[in-house]
Amino acid sequence: xxxxxxxxxxxxxxxxxxxxxxxxxxxxxxxxxxxxxxxxxxxxxxxxxxxxxxxxxxxxxxxxxxxxxxxxxxxxxxxxxxxxxxxxxxxxxxxxxxxxxxxxxxxxxxxxxxxxxxxxxxxxxxxxxxxxxxxxxxxxxxxxxxxxxxxxxxxxxxxxxxxxxxxxxxxxxxxxxxxxxxxxxxxxxxxxxxxxxxxxxxxxxxxxxxxxxxxxxxxxxxxxxxxxxxxxxxxxxxxxxxxxxxxxxxxxxxxxxxxxxxxxxxxxxxxxxxxxxxxxxxxxxxxxxxxxx
Ligand code: C2E
Ligand code: MG
Ligand code: MG
Ligand code: MG
Numbered sequence: 001x002x003x004x005x006x007x008x009x010x011x012x013x014x015x016x017x018x019x020x021x022x023x024x025x026x027x028x029x030x031x032x033x034x035x036x037x038x039x040x041x042x043x044x045x046x047x048x049x050x051x052x053x054x055x056x057x058x059x060x061x062x063x064x065x066x067x068x069x070x071x072x073x074x075x076x077x078x079x080x081x082x083x084x085x086x087x088x089x090x091x092x093x094x095x096x097x098x099x100x101x102x103x104x105x106x107x108x109x110x111x112x113x114x115x116x117x118x119x120x121x122x123x124x125x126x127x128x129x130x131x132x133x134x135x136x137x138x139x140x141x142x143x144x145x146x147x148x149x150x151x152x153x154x155x156x157x158x159x160x161x162x163x164x165x166x167x168x169x170x171x172x173x174x175x176x177x178x179x180x181x182x183x184x185x186x187x188x189x190x191x192x193x194x195x196x197x198x199x200x201x202x203x204x205x206x207x208x209x210x211x212x213x214x215x216x217x218x219x220x221x222x223x224x225x226x227x228x229x230x231x232x233x234x235x236x237x238x239x240x241x242x243x244x245x246x247x248x249x250x251x252x253x254x255x256x257x258x259x260x261x262x263x264x265x266x267x268x269x270x271x272x273x274x275x276x277x278x279x280x281x282x283x284x285x286x287x288x289x290x291x292x293x
Pocket of ligand 1: 050065066067078079080083099119120121151181182205238239240241258259260261265
């Protein structure tokens with residue numbers, strides 16, 4: 001559990017070096033869970049926002065909200081760690097509601113043309129009551145639900161396919177969009193995409209690692225892009241880190257992208273500065289051919 005390296009011992013106020021030792025791991029986990037239970041979540045949870053860029057139009061079209069937890073004793077705990085802990089101790093519904101409330105409030109200050117992408121966990125769509133709560137929050141939020149894309153991973157959908165489909169249908173019924181996150185890492189694929197009411201696919205950033213050197217990676221990304229075009233789905237490539245990535249992806253017909261090449265996640269206060277046309281340095285520099293191995 002690499003995650004638990006982040007936990008610090010609060011009694012003596014010094015970091016605990018967690019080894020592979022089982023007892024340490026259990027102890028670190030329980031410290032983290034205890035801090036999460038006691039936390040002032042409204043105050044300690046914030047969101048950063050990462051632009052999603054339409055490179056053909058040269059514009060930022062949406063922002064993905066990414067959860068941040070900063071605790072007085074533990075410091076910054078990554079979402080990969082605390083979201084899982086929150087699921088374990090039954091706090092995820094509360095956390096999702098707080099974060100979605102904050103994201104929608106932030107969105108009210110954005111231009112109408114800018115969308116929000118918001119991550120859900122499996123638990124958020126596991127029961128009709130949880131789904132109804134999400135839908136109510138969105139409907140009460142004062143923004144057009146069509147501007148909100150709810151991201152859900154394949155893994156989250158696999159727990160109970162029928163329940164997941166009902167949940168997605170209920171969220172679509174109020175006008176929200178559904179985005180399939182981390183596509184290409186799970187078991188799913190075509191079957192899922194065809195049988196679920198999905199609007200967008202986000203291609204996992206693991207494909208970027210060897211995009212420049214491995215033809216197979218490029219072929220896979222190309223076939224996902226083509227699939228999306230045939231099924232009339234938006235396709236967003238995650239983890240675009242370099243101008244070479246961008247150039248290759250353009251050649252494959254990709255249009256929507258997200259990644260450090262454009263911008264890291266930023267605080268809410270920077271969203272309006274980034275919304276709109278992307279600066280020429282990140283969007284243009286790329287018509288040059290890149291030679292592929
Ligand atoms: P994700 O939804 O796939 O989010 C993308 C992650 O990739 C983010 O990590 C982002 O900071 C990172 N990233 C963006 N561009 C690049 C890039 O060019 N290169 C690399 N190497 N990484 C990039 P982050 O913020 O640590 O979030 C990790 C995961 O935690 C998210 O993956 C998502 O599954 C989960 N998460 C984050 N916020 C929430 C939330 O509000 N609710 C739920 N349920 N899960 C969340
Ligand atoms: Mg996501
Ligand atoms: Mg993702
Ligand atoms: Mg991911």
